[in-house]
Amino acid sequence: MAEAEHGGNIVKQLHQLHIELAGYENQLERGPMRINATDNLITKRQAAVDAEREKLTDFKKTVDAKNLQLKSNEAKILELRGKLNAATSNREFDIIKSQIEADEMANSVLEDEILECLDKVDQGQVAVGDLEKEVDLAEAQKEKLAGEVAAEKPGLEENVARLQGEIKEATKPLPSEVMEHYIRVVKSFGPDAMSSVSSRICQSCYIEISPQMNVELNSGKFVICRQCARILYQDEE
Numbered sequence: 001m002a003e004a005e006h007g008g009n010i011v012k013q014l015h016q017l018h019i020e021l022a023g024y025e026n027q028l029e030r031g032p033m034r035i036n037a038t039d040n041l042i043t044k045r046q047a048a049v050d051a052e053r054e055k056l057t058d059f060k061k062t063v064d065a066k067n068l069q070l071k072s073n074e075a076k077i078l079e080l081r082g083k084l085n086a087a088t089s090n091r092e093f094d095i096i097k098s099q100i101e102a103d104e105m106a107n108s109v110l111e112d113e114i115l116e117c118l119d120k121v122d123q124g125q126v127a128v129g130d131l132e133k134e135v136d137l138a139e140a141q142k143e144k145l146a147g148e149v150a151a152e153k154p155g156l157e158e159n160v161a162r163l164q165g166e167i168k169e170a171t172k173p174l175p176s177e178v179m180e181h182y183i184r185v186v187k188s189f190g191p192d193a194m195s196s197v198s199s200r201i202c203q204s205c206y207i208e209i210s211p212q213m214n215v216e217l218n219s220g221k222f223v224i225c226r227q228c229a230r231i232l233y234q235d236e237e
Contacts, residue, residue, distance in 0.1 A: 007222040011233040014170050014182075015194035021163040022191040028156050031149035038142040045138055049131040056124035063117045070110045077103050178222045178231070185229055195230035204230045 185193035195204035205228035
């Protein structure tokens with residue numbers, strides 16, 4: 001543990017600077033992440049639109065197919081009515097009449113099915129319209145968000161650069177062996193590379209430091225927690 005003037009104050013200052021820097025860096029990272037989240041929402045909503053459109057297309061195809069079948073049945077009934085009028089025996093008449101009745105019953109069912117499908121087409125068109133509005137809303141939100149992120153970015157980058165400079169300046173008094181450890185723990189723990197000590201308890205790992213380490217902290221030496229490797233500073237009590 002190397003000695004330096006006001007070591008605890010230097011570590012505390014570095015801790016505060018790293019916390020502030022992490023805040024700005026997180027804001028810079030969150031901007032694109034929020035835009036990506038909006039992109040994902042747009043993709044999800046567009047997929048819902050496409051799925052609803054596919055269902056709508058299927059219903060329309062079903063209506064067309066049933067209408068075609070209905071017309072075919074009507075033509076068949078018309079043909080059977082001609083045969084009915086030309087029937088030469090009661091048996092032939094009854095057979096043709098039964099066929100006509102069966103086809104008319106089938107047409108009645110078809111008409112009901114067509115009406116049901118038309119209702120589904122109407123519902124599908126409304127659903128597609130509603131879903132398209134949701135896509136438009138999400139795209140508008142993305143455009144607004146992208147503008148906000150772009151407007152905030154220069155200020156955030158300026159603060160990041162400023163704090164990086166302040167951190168570089170604040171590390172100058174660190175002894176070489178402490179500096180090497182500082183670089184390692186910052187790489188591993190980021191702003192949590194430093195920790196305060198309160199009532200001899202490291203506030204990172206909550207392990208009590210030795211009386212000797214506490215004395216060294218109070219005397220301004222650089223002290224490293226033996227449990228969690230954080231660089232320590234005395235909390236103001």
